[in-house]
Amino acid sequence: MKALLGNLKSPANRRSFIKKGLAAAGTATAGAGLLSSGISLFGQNQRESGSLSQGDADILRFAAAAEIIESDFWLQYNELGGIQDSEVPGGSGSPLYTGALSRLDADMAQYIHDNTDDEFTHAKFLNAYLTSKGADPVNLEPFRTLPGSTATGSSGKLRITNLMQLTVDTTWWTRYRSSDANPDLNPNANFPPAVPGLLAGQFAAIPRTDADLAPKAHLQAIANTAGFHFATIEQGGTTLYPAMAQRASDVEVLRILISIGPTETAHFQTWQDKAGNAPSLTDPTNGLVFPNLNAFGGELFQTNLIMPEPCPFISPDLPKCSVIRPTNTEGIAMAVVTFLTNMGLFIGQSKAFFQLLNELAANADAAQRQI
Ligand SMILES: [Fe+2]
Numbered sequence: 594m595k596a597l598l599g600n601l602k603s604p605a606n607r608r609s610f611i612k613k614g615l616a617a618a619g620t621a622t623a624g625a626g627l628l629s630s631g632i633s634l635f636g637q638n639q640r641e642s643g644s645l646s647q648g649d650a651d652i653l654r655f656a657a658a659a660e661i662i663e664s665d666f667w668l669q670y671n672e673l674g675g676i677q678d679s680e681v682p683g684g685s686g687s688p689l690y691t692g693a694l695s696r697l698d699a700d701m702a703q704y705i706h707d708n709t710d711d712e713f714t715h716a717k718f719l720n721a722y723l724t725s726k727g728a729d730p731v732n733l734e735p736f737r738t739l740p741g742s743t744a745t746g747s748s749g750k751l752r753i754t755n756l757m758q759l760t761v762d763t764t765w766w767t768r769y770r771s772s773d774a775n776p777d778l779n780p781n782a783n784f785p786p787a788v789p790g791l792l793a794g795q796f797a798a799i800p801r802t803d804a805d806l807a808p809k810a811h812l813q814a815i816a817n818t819a820g821f822h823f824a825t826i827e828q829g830g831t832t833l834y835p836a837m838a839q840r841a842s843d844v845e846v847l848r849i850l851i852s853i854g855p856t857e858t859a860h861f862q863t864w865q866d867k868a869g870n871a872p873s874l875t876d877p878t879n880g881l882v883f884p885n886l887n888a889f890g891g892e893l894f895q896t897n898l899i900m901p902e903p904c905p906f907i908s909p910d911l912p913k914c915s916v917i918r919p920t921n922t923e924g925i926a927m928a929v930v931t932f933l934t935n936m937g938l939f940i941g942q943s944k945a946f947f948q949l950l951n952e953l954a955a956n957a958d959a960a961q962r963q964i
């Protein structure tokens with residue numbers, strides 16, 4: 594997550610950069626057909642988008658895209674490791690994978706189901722709200738092109754995201770336990786990852802085929818990877834919403850952002866607790882190590898320290914405060930795209946997919962609060 598806010602150029606220049614870049618490639622309207630009315634997002638910075646300001650519509654569109662992405666991969670988790678019902682239909686469950694996940698908590702299947710349900714409601718609500726205001730919603734269905742898991746229990750349908758080659762950055766673990774550093778104030782602070790091995794390769798978080806159901810320690814490593822991925826994703830959402838909310842203009846748009854954001858935090862808070870229960874092991878097939886975090890000693894890795902440790906906030910001269918971090922608003926949408934891309938979530942996606950996602954992020958980052 595340090596990278597989530599790192600190496601970003603001025604968002605004010607990014608829209609024109611991408612506009613020029615795509616125009617040069619002859620693909621200036623690559624993403625336009627993915628907005629329901631077919632209107633390009635380019636060149637609308639000062640224009641209204643329905644009854645929303647262009648900036649508010651751009652912020653909500655990026656949130657909608659993020660929620661569609663979340664819905665897509667959470668459904669993959671639910672099909673194999675969650676509860677199968679009419680509320681979240683699709684798969685038929687993998688008893689062995691579900692059993693491995695339950696080593697993290699007996700209620701994992703329920704939590705996976707409910708997190709999945711939440712993401713679908715976020716995506717549907719945001720797109721419906723945009724439409725109700727005369728603004729374009731987001732449609733990523735043309736990018737449902739990736740073959741997913743063929744393990745028993747998967748629906749086998751095509752996916753937008755890839756859960757089978759993940760590189761998971763678990764530095765949030767120590768970022769939320771550090772009382773010394775906040776990446777907003779200390780951009781060069783070093784937050785060691787809880788599971789360094791997850792940053793050193795590509796790992797499946799769901800069984801890719803039934804061959805992944807054995808040996809037992811391999812399947813448990815896949816379930817552990819999922820457990821850490823859940824928290825990694827949801828802490829990203831925990832940052833995204835308050836970071837974008839700072840540039841919302843309309844009070845109702847602000848209300849939407851500060852009402853959805855805390856549910857991402859509720860997810861994160863649950864998942865970091867469960868990740869701490871992941872059994873320590875070494876995957877015999879690839880050497881991936883899940884360490885015994887409590888054996889390290891000290892508070893930085895202790896698994897039951899799940900409340901955000903107070904840290905510097907706004908100014909080092911002010912008292913430390915227990916807060917979400919980072920929440921710096923500048924470049925946040927592009928940082929999230931980088932974060933998700935580096936995670937491997939989009940491995941196999943098309944150039945047009947990245948162009949659209951970058952366009953949506955650049956526009957959201959260019960939004961200015963109007964008062
Ligand atoms: Fe969400």
Ligand SMILES: [Fe+2]
Nearest residue numbers: 663827830857
């Ligand atoms: Fe979420």
